[in-house]
Amino acid sequence: MTGTAPGAPAGRTRPAMPAWWWSTAPRPGAIAVAHVAGEPGDVERVLLGLCGRPAPPAGQVEWRRFGTVDDGVVARVSPGHALVMPHAGPRIRELLDARMDALGARTAAGPAPMDAYPEAADAVEACMLGVLSRAASPAAIDLLAAQPARWRAAGWSPGHEGLPDARDLRLRRLLDPARVAIVGPANAGKSTLLNALAGRTVAIAHDEPGTTRDAVCARIDFASVVADVFDTPGVRAGMDAVERAAAELAARALECADLVVELTAPGLGWAAPPRAAGTPVLRVLNQCDRPEARSCAERADAALAVSARTREGCAQLVAAVREALVPQADVLDPRPWRFA
Template sequence: MTPPATSDARPRVSWESPRGHGGVAVGRLIGSDREQFDALLAALSSSAAPPVGSIVHRSLAGIDDGVIARVDAHSAWIMPHGGDRIVAAIDAWLRPRCAPCDLALPVRAAFPEATSDCEALALDAIARGASPRAIALLLSQPALWANPPGPPHQPARTRELARLLSPARVVAVGAANVGKSSLLNALAGRTVAIAMDFAGTTRDAVAARIELDGIDVDWFDTPGIRETDDPIELAAQRMAALIVDGADLVVEVCAPGMPLAPLSSSSRRLIVSTQADRDPLRQSRESREAAVCVSATERTGLGDLARTVRQALVSDEALRDPSPWLFHERLATAP
């Protein structure tokens, strides 16, 4: 595979693994000039450049040891240990020896079957774990950008659709014991947070990435709001307030006959009444105003809740809009 030609023949480096995650980091090196590329690999590994098709274990710039996989004459993967400091040091060694990074070039090289930058970027977004609802939309973009049927990318729609690529933050708040933790567990289909019949069970904010009606969200469960002198619980409540500030959507959970928490002033809020299996005559005012009623124990209303949350974050209108989606900033400057 020969990378796209440019005037700067120096090799290029891009890190493919997210920062700070995993025991091993993955970097991609590509170079259109075979001689310069071999020289870089030789200097990096303090040895002869690894032959095409080989996987070797070498020192990496004397900073770490790791694996070099030589894919072909013009590309190789390097895999040092995944710590941020190690990656930053190897990156600092590589940068002066490489051409300035043009993101589209490594992405094009990674998807040689793509016929345009837009298609390569769409395949790259899918490979990075876009939400299920993004996949058909991303695959339709190359044709839309090649022949736009209308004006592209309204900023508000771009912001909404970005949640398909980078999960939105949904924060559940409410009085102690209304059933916030049980709701998260029911939505996740597994025990993420401890749910118990004692107020103050959730001491810390707990988060899980869950799929709701085809979109991934980071759902935060927070400690219940109640009067307390417990310094740990008070600190946890302060932390929860900060998480609420950064939320894309605040879910206010209430339940029949349960004390009410002060309603948030957030414009992005949704009232959910849980414990719908209990005595309906004891419904609170908030339950009656709730957008959705659910029962975590009976697992009723959860599909409705998932659809309502999805619609609040990524509307049907944004998904159906036939204009091109600015899903990567590079598309704004594409010729």
């Protein structure tokens, strides 16, 4: 199979499987645009699998449900090229990527944005500048700036050679913030810790158990690595309907978390709510300013002891979260990074 589907990544031969790529940034918004391109029969098959109904004929635009993920519009530009337009949001995008992967569509880099960056020396540099413009973490800047030279030395172009490996994906957390969920028993100090990390009051903290009754999230800079941190309600006996609803929201935040911070305080034990298999966990003892913290049973199992009130240990916590999300070894690794 040769030739390039209309609108497919410029200058590339068409892959054996239909290609799947996004031409909008992975941010919340009204609408996102993704492309499927390949042999007409493959495009037809993948769209049928995604929507449960045949794709619209070439030149037509029709509403479709994308399985249980979302609904939106499919525009069939030509037999071998369709636009899939769901609502814009990182989670929807992630789920659609997984679905398309399961259907056999191959994730591809979008067209190099040479038109948008005429000052770029080549397509890799243009691509890097496009990614740089939306990178969330300050730590991405130097690393991205180093990539064109590394790719030139390697003779590759990002997204073109092979699938991203585990390091590539961890480093992509510098572009799209990772998710961190703080969980633990009521009154452990989860909301106080979120406020301490954010440097402002984003969540109400109070000595009454069950204070947090909604999912609260703040974007926090962990020493140049930015992440979205979710405060969750502490699980306790006798939760009312609002708390139970909040706990369900928290369960969803936990499912998609890249890192779970299990927080407790002297005498409260560890609450280990169910989470996706393989999600790393950082066990943290809070309230270490209290005298009981020195000899409490929880201390032995904690990787770190902090005080959200006095901020003792918070710098170490920031460093540990950063290392868990984007290990320094990945940043210092001189190999090129498939950032696109």
